[in-house]
Amino acid sequence: MGKLAGKIAIVTGGGSGIGREICKQFAEEECAAVAIFDINLEGAQETLQIIGSGTTKVFAYKVDVADTANVQQAVAQFVEDAGGSPDILVNNVGWDQAFWFLDTQPEFWDKLIAINYKGVLNMCWVVLKLMVAAGRGGRVINVASDAGRLGAAHEAVYSGCKGAVITFTKALAREHSRHNILCNVVSPGATRTAGYDNVKYSRDDPEQFDAKNERQIPLRRIGEPGEVARMITFLATDDASYVQGQIISVSGGLTMVG
Numbered sequence: 301m302g303k304l305a306g307k308i309a310i311v312t313g314g315g316s317g318i319g320r321e322i323c324k325q326f327a328e329e330e331c332a333a334v335a336i337f338d339i340n341l342e343g344a345q346e347t348l349q350i351i352g353s354g355t356t357k358v359f360a361y362k363v364d365v366a367d368t369a370n371v372q373q374a375v376a377q378f379v380e381d382a383g384g385s386p387d388i389l390v391n392n393v394g395w396d397q398a399f400w401f402l403d404t405q406p407e408f409w410d411k412l413i414a415i416n417y418k419g420v421l422n423m424c425w426v427v428l429k430l431m432v433a434a435g436r437g438g439r440v441i442n443v444a445s446d447a448g449r450l451g452a453a454h455e456a457v458y459s460g461c462k463g464a465v466i467t468f469t470k471a472l473a474r475e476h477s478r479h480n481i482l483c484n485v486v487s488p489g490a491t492r493t494a495g496y497d498n499v500k501y502s503r504d505d506p507e508q509f510d511a512k513n514e515r516q517i518p519l520r521r522i523g524e525p526g527e528v529a530r531m532i533t534f535l536a537t538d539d540a541s542y543v544q545g546q547i548i549s550v551s552g553g554l555t556m557v558g
């Protein structure tokens with residue numbers, strides 16, 4: 301039997317990259333139902349098709365996680381479609397482009413904060429109420445970034461948002477331990493996805509970006525999205541039953557915290 305048998309999960313940003321791999325692994329572990337919340341419905345539907353029909357019922361929804369009303373409506377719809385409330389929430393959506401902070405404008409900060417931080421607040425606010433009410437415990441796994449631990453040049457506002465996600469998750473872990481809801485952070489480093497390319501090609505040195513990253517990473521390579529998803533899947537299972545309020549980097553050794 302799969303390690304997630306009978307569980308109901310929501311994965312945001314499941315239409316691409318790391319999120320797609322999370323959905324695939326959740327299906328391999330025989331989750332009962334997985335909702336893909338993505339602003340790109342085509343991407344979400346592609347993930348659904350890749351997984352195909354099996355033990356896991358997969359549902360794709362077009363959702364902007366930055367929009368509170370949209371999140372409330374989509375979660376309610378999924379609860380109806382799945383026939384139960386979520387046990388697992390993975391906040392994986394993220395977005396960035398690389399600029400020097402002084403070259404950015406407030407409108408750009410608003411967009412980054414809405415997607416990378418308010419989106420996490422929206423999802424947690426709506427889903428945690430259901431988890432608490434259901435009384436079955438639960439898992440919240442927020443995807444941050446090593447930029448949020450180290451601070452990344454050209455990614456100052458994004459680094460701040462991810463740092464906020466990290467501290468917010470620790471606070472949630474303290475507030476929800478009494479409900480046996482475990483809240484943890486997975487912090488990827490450079491990982492080969494469309495999101496990585498989006499950052500790479502907004503820089504003025506895209507052809508050197510991979511090599512620069514590889515020089516900084518002790519394992520000397522860019523990660524694969526499935527390698528990050530593997531840690532998220534672990535945190536969703538009973539194997540992680542005593543892991544609470546932690547930040548775990550999956551970044552080839554880029555961040556080593558004592």
Ligand SMILES: NC(=O)c1ccc[n+]([C@@H]2O[C@H](COP(=O)([O-])OP(=O)(O)OC[C@H]3O[C@@H](n4cnc5c(N)ncnc54)[C@H](O)[C@@H]3O)[C@@H](O)[C@H]2O)c1
Pocket residue numbers: 312313314315316317318319337338339340343363364365366391392393394395415419443444445446447487488489490491492493494495496525
């Ligand atoms: N790839 C990397 O190098 C890297 C490094 C550090 C952290 N991360 C983090 O990992 C997570 C996944 O990144 P990825 O590289 O797989 O990204 P990706 O761009 O490949 O996938 C992100 C998905 O989120 C969706 N999305 C974007 N805005 C949305 C919104 N407002 N509402 C709903 N869906 C939205 C996109 O449509 C896309 O399908 C993000 O939180 C990112 O910040 C990635």
